[in-house]
Amino acid sequence: MEKNRATRNRTIVLSDSERTDLKKDLCQLNTSSSVDEVLNKIYNQDLFEAIDYLPKHFVDLLIIDPPYNLSKDFAGFKFKATDDKTYIEYVRCWLPKVLELLKPNGSIYVCCDWKSTSAIYQVMSEYVTIKNRITWQREKGRGAKTNWKNAMEDIWFGVLNDKDYYFDVASVMQKRRVLAPYKVDGKPKDWIETEDGNFRLTYPSNFWDDISIPYWSMPENTDHPTQKPEKLIAKLILASCPKQGVVFDPFLGSGTTCVVAKKLGRHYCGIEINEEYALLSSKRLRMAEENKDIQGYSDGVFWERNTLSLQKKSQKASAKKKEETSLFNKSMFETT
Numbered sequence: 001m002e003k004n005r006a007t008r009n010r011t012i013v014l015s016d017s018e019r020t021d022l023k024k025d026l027c028q029l030n031t032s033s034s035v036d037e038v039l040n041k042i043y044n045q046d047l048f049e050a051i052d053y054l055p056k057h058f059v060d061l062l063i064i065d066p067p068y069n070l071s072k073d074f075a076g077f078k079f080k081a082t083d084d085k086t087y088i089e090y091v092r093c094w095l096p097k098v099l100e101l102l103k104p105n106g107s108i109y110v111c112c113d114w115k116s117t118s119a120i121y122q123v124m125s126e127y128v129t130i131k132n133r134i135t136w137q138r139e140k141g142r143g144a145k146t147n148w149k150n151a152m153e154d155i156w157f158g159v160l161n162d163k164d165y166y167f168d169v170a171s172v173m174q175k176r177r178v179l180a181p182y183k184v185d186g187k188p189k190d191w192i193e194t195e196d197g198n199f200r201l202t203y204p205s206n207f208w209d210d211i212s213i214p215y216w217s218m219p220e221n222t223d224h225p226t227q228k229p230e231k232l233i234a235k236l237i238l239a240s241c242p243k244q245g246v247v248f249d250p251f252l253g254s255g256t257t258c259v260v261a262k263k264l265g266r267h268y269c270g271i272e273i274n275e276e277y278a279l280l281s282s283k284r285l286r287m288a289e290e291n292k293d294i295q296g297y298s299d300g301v302f303w304e305r306n307t308l309s310l311q312k313k314s315q316k317a318s319a320k321k322k323e324e325t326s327l328f329n330k331s332m333f334e335t336t
Helices: 016-025 047-053 084-099 117-127 230-240 256-263 275-290 308-335
Strands: 041-043 059-064 072-074 077-079 102-112 129-137 152-159 174-177 192-194 197-202 246-249 267-271 301-303
Touching: 016 275, 041 275, 047 084, 047 267, 059 084, 059 230, 084 102, 084 117, 102 117, 102 230, 117 129, 117 152, 230 256, 230 301, 246 256, 256 267, 256 275
Parallel strands: 041 267, 059 102, 059 246, 174 301, 246 267
Antiparallel strands: 072 077, 102 152, 129 152, 174 197, 192 197
């Protein structure tokens, strides 16, 4: 049954006619395939049915958001919470097979919550070199009367070769407002003055407090219960996958990994067992043909939360500067 939604609700939904049309985009793997055959495709099937048919060592970056050790209903596909030992064995049954897809210099990020983070670390450390643990602030969700509200999640970062892996820190700089500007000889030190305020570009840490969980007024929002924000995935892709590289997601959900990879000029491949979510992924990929915006990321930097108006002004200024430069170059060419 369709939900009644407010007029301003921008949640991405599927009509019956769209479902019929979008099914044409979904694929199945039943024979060994080459790299060219699997790029930029979504496979709607069980991971264990598909993974052996994928080519080995074709992926630059793995982004994995598996079911956490929680009882959760994913549109009819139910995952039941279990004890830690059983969950560890669950992770062991798929992680080694997925890692076979990774290039020797590839990287992996695995998402988890407080309850599953130790299990993810334990199994990952058996196969890869752990480089870091990212903790990000997740403010959405209800409080609890008998416990602390869960307002954070982890992402474990690992590599196959500690001496050879891709990491572009310059692509994930964060633009922050300077509240106490410091000057040397009367000039700003490590910050710039603009008509909209003072700003500094800072190196990213492993604690992210600038992430907004998708909600009804955001154009990326879907009804998936554990959808990851595009901004969060964009940071992982820009940092750890070169342009035209390949990003793979074995638990694709509503498609965020593939959508962001496409918006950022990377190849993608994803597997999702639930047809409804796979269709949502396909619709979002089609939408990305026309709109490559990622909320919170513009002009090559990541912005703090609650700065949307400043981002729009910055984008207009950049567009105006490009137009003026283009007109100047055109006039110079014509005069010569």
